[in-house]
Amino acid sequence: MPANTGAVPITTTKLTAIEQSKRLAAYTAVDKHILPEHKVIGIGSGSTVPYVVERIVAQGRELNKDRMFIPTGFQSKELIVMSNLNLGDVDQFLTIDVTIDGADEVDLNLNCIKGGGACHLREKVLAEAANTFILVADYRKNADYLGTNFTSGVPIEVVPFAYAKVLQNLRHVLGSPNATLRMAKAKAGPVVSDNGNFVIDAPFPREIMMNPFSIMTKIKMLTGVVEVGLFCDMAQAAYFGNEDGSVTVKKKTQSSVVEEIIQPS
Numbered sequence: 001m002p003a004n005t006g007a008v009p010i011t012t013t014k015l016t017a018i019e020q021s022k023r024l025a026a027y028t029a030v031d032k033h034i035l036p037e038h039k040v041i042g043i044g045s046g047s048t049v050p051y052v053v054e055r056i057v058a059q060g061r062e063l064n065k066d067r068m069f070i071p072t073g074f075q076s077k078e079l080i081v082m083s084n085l086n087l088g089d090v091d092q093f094l095t096i097d098v099t100i101d102g103a104d105e106v107d108l109n110l111n112c113i114k115g116g117g118a119c120h121l122r123e124k125v126l127a128e129a130a131n132t133f134i135l136v137a138d139y140r141k142n143a144d145y146l147g148t149n150f151t152s153g154v155p156i157e158v159v160p161f162a163y164a165k166v167l168q169n170l171r172h173v174l175g176s177p178n179a180t181l182r183m184a185k186a187k188a189g190p191v192v193s194d195n196g197n198f199v200i201d202a203p204f205p206r207e208i209m210m211n212p213f214s215i216m217t218k219i220k221m222l223t224g225v226v227e228v229g230l231f232c233d234m235a236q237a238a239y240f241g242n243e244d245g246s247v248t249v250k251k252k253t254q255s256s257v258v259e260e261i262i263q264p265s
């Protein structure tokens with residue numbers, strides 16, 4: 001048995017309003033998208049995802065015994081193992097039925113910022129591998145434009161030796177003068193990702209963030225950048241738990257993104 005790192009839920013104690021909103025989003029998304037025929041499931045990272053796993057576990061041993069669960073990093077790997085679900089990896093399962101993940105902010109067109117937990121490289125691989133990619137978050141993440149409430153910037157994973165050069169390019173060429181190397185909280189020095197890389201947070205002005213695909217491609221072209229925490233046109237739907245117990249759903253149709261509110265039952 002691995003050490004209990006606190007990754008496993010949780011919901012026996014009274015939850016704050018924000019936690020209840022996360023749980024509501026996660027439970028609703030699992031109920032709508034994790035169906036009996038789904039056998040390979042991607043599990044994202046962050047504080048909302050434990051509720052996703054909790055709801056999947058509640059579907060029962062019979063449904064879960066033939067499923068494989070693919071993690072986006074250390075935290076979700078622990079969650080899968082501690083929940084007695086079958087652990088796989090994306091090099092064994094190149095196609096995933098459904099990946100459910102959290103988000104730092106989601107815009108009108110279902111583009112999102114990810115990487116608040118420095119897992120966006122693996123998260124993007126699992127989002128791309130998925131036939132259906134679903135986001136879950138509390139109401140604070142639901143915005144018209146990226147960078148509205150999540151102001152710390154676009155997370156950018158970089159190889160360590162190139163970080164200073166990438167920072168210079170972000171500040172002086174791409175228009176993010178306040179781009180900074182993300183520093184660890186309980187360790188001296190920078191955050192190191194699950195892949196052994198550093199993370200830069202690069203805030204951009206509204207006019208740039210209104211076209212996330214354009215800035216994503218420019219950042220990705222900088223030598224030394226491994227992955228950019230902008231996920232453009234990847235999600236089929238996003239679920240946001242609201243304080244009043246309703247859930248806002250943004251979902252892709254053939255021609256646009258529509259918004260729907262699911263009222264509490």
Ligand SMILES: O=C(CO)[C@H](O)[C@H](O)COP(=O)(O)O
Binds near residue numbers: 101102117
């Ligand atoms: O992208 C992520 C990690 O890299 C997370 O999914 C994102 O930060 C959202 O986390 P939370 O559910 O804690 O708000």
